[in-house]
Amino acid sequence: MAVSFDLFGTLVEVTPPDDPARAVATELAARDVPVPSDWERAYAERHVETESGAELSLVEHVVAGLDSRGVAASEAEVRATLLDAFATPVRMKRGARAAVGAAAERGPVGVLSNCSVPGLVPRVLSRSELRADAFDAVVSSVDCGWRKPDERAFERVAARLNVSPSELRHVGDDPDTDGGATAAGATSILLEDVPLTAVPSHLENAE
Template sequence: MALTFDLFGTLVDIDYPIDPAEAVARELESRDVTVPDDWHVAYGEVHVDAPEGAEIPLPAHVAHALASRDVEVSDNVARHAVVAAFDPDVTLRAGAREAVRAAGDRGPVGILSNCSVPELVPRTLIRSDLRGEFDAVTTSIGCGWRKPDRRAFEAAAEALDASLEDLTHVGDEPAVDGGIEALGGRFIDVTETPLTDLPTRLEARR
């Protein structure tokens, strides 16, 4: 059995900015970027015509939002501003480490996380002391697709050398993480099965 965990809201809690557009604006201004007066409007608009299910990296969205108001920035400036705006405090959820290790005792274990912010997933794993606990880490910004798109789950399964039918995904959003069930895999909802109970549930399935 191969098993993947969602990260945010499942294994860890992080302090997302209350107003992401404002947080990004502050970081842009600190890098001498003139932020347009209607930045919140621009930030909320769609600027990249992407296929359904595709991940749009947040720095690309920010750069396009600025360009729509005739403000040009380099890719590096947009990236550094976004990374700084989403620099989180991280709290490991109760039972997380034990659940990950119990899964690892039964087969390959990985992360499958929707995340459009560069560096956020590895930084979160370091700060939660979970780095090194996984055989593979798959992110939407890395593979290009967001759960529940089939291609996101396929990327995670491939990284663990497993089939979709052999994959169990643990997460907190049935409409997103539960997409694995339509592909023949299994979903464990941590809002119904807490991480502290996961080792027992996995043991029962051996």
Template sequence: MGVTFDLFGTLVTVSRPADPAEAVAAELAERGVDAPSDWADAYAEMHVDAPEGAEVPLPAHVARALDSRGVDCPANAARRAVVAAFDPEVETRDGARAAIEAAREHGPVGICSNCSVPELVGRTLVRADVSRDDFDAVVTSVGCGWRKPAPKIFEVAADRLGVAPSDLVHVGDDPATDGGNEAVGGTAIVLEDGESGGESLETLPRRFEGGGLWE
């Protein structure tokens, strides 16, 4: 049995730009690239025709958006601008470490996270009260090419942990994405606000310790 955790909104909360397009444009300008006057529209448009469920890395989207307006972007400038624009402040959620340690009593533990920004997951773990060393595998959509709820990302996560997809328990906060683990035969635990009386990060260790998921 293996357990994966969603990262953003589940184990940690992070700061995000109030206006992502504007934040990226500011970082592009720092690198000598002037965004077009209709940049907000260009940023919002789809520029990469990807298969259903596939992840489009944000730097690729930004580069294509600039190209659609005839703006030349030097190699790696789009990536550096995106990474800088989304550089996060991180707060670890209460109960995160206890939940990870409780899960580890039953098998390998990993992260399975949607994230289109390169380096963001790594930077987040460096700044959180949990670290890369706490996990046996870290699977991101930008790394594997597929976004939750696509079955493929859960299959990749299970493979990295050395378990069958049907033996993967995934913990997250969004039923629309994290619930996708059930499509490959695994178990999805969708956390709720503790005040609602549902499963929360703080109550999760008791569920793991009760053994009901492993019967």
């Protein structure tokens, strides 16, 4: 048995910016990147087409948004901008450490998180009491290319954990995204049914 955990809302709580476009603009300006006068409109527009279920990197979106207004910025510059724009305090959820520890006692354990900002998931983990090296695999949608509930996201984390999807149990807080594990042949454990503090006993009973 292998266990994957959703990150945001499951293992940790974060408070994203109230106005992401403004937060990004502030960090762009701090790097002397010209901010278009209609940046909020440009940020809201679709610039890159993706297929259903695919994740679009926010780096690619911002670079294309700036380019649509005649502003050039490198991907490295924008990536650093986004990591700072979305840097918020990280609060560990009660029971997170025990749940991850219980999963690790039974087999490989990973993180599977929807996140469009490259590098943000490892950064959040590094700022929590759970370090990335506590997991056998850390998979974000921007890295694997697919957003939960797309089956390919769950298949990817299962492959990284060296198990078949049928051997994977996925713990998450969102029925619409984390519940998609069942379509991939995995088992979903939703926090509305099994609180995080009860996950250790749930895993023990599932053996």
